[in-house]
Amino acid sequence: EAQVTQNPRYLITVTGKKLTVTCSQNMNHEYMSWYRQDPGLGLRQIYYSMNVEVTDKGDVPEGYKVSRKEKRNFPLILESPSPNQTSLYFCASHKGGNYGYTFGSGTRLTVV
């Protein structure tokens, strides 16, 4: 089944403790992105990647890092999480051109 897999689904952590949210896609898509979803704000792009080793900032990149060492994986790294990063995070991929994203099921992160 074609899908984007994120882990974990739920995560509660403390301020300042580094964490990584993993994302993997099995569709051989070139493009991958991370979004955060907050009430009243919709989905906002954090980072995106056009190919292996090619990444760029989206609208809200502060406090996040990403890497794209393999085509299928695009982890999101929070080096020092803060409470304002409490959110619902989605990883997504698409094959380029005018094609829609395929989204993962989301990771609900709470930073206390």
Next chain:
Amino acid sequence: QQQVKQSPQSLIVQKGGISIINCAYENTAFDYFPWYQQFPGKGPALLIAIRPDVSEKKEGRFTISFNKSAKQFSLHIMDSQPGDSATYFCAAGFGNQFYFGTGTSLTVIP
């Protein structure tokens, strides 16, 4: 600055009625306009999309109307069903950069 503005924030429709959600965008370079449907606990799923060279696209009960000169596009759900109750997001963009609206929570009453 909100690149894509979506309204209404919430919508209640009777079963069998028409649901209409509107979006407006600013950047005339946008060349792809998808709509996503999201159920609770799930990621958004692509519902239907349109390119700016056409004014309307229909897939089953779902239709996108696109007005390039007004920089507006809308989703029409005909014969709305309780199973359509979900949050709907419009988006606009190009390449790998897409901007989403703030979402519309649709409730279809039986």
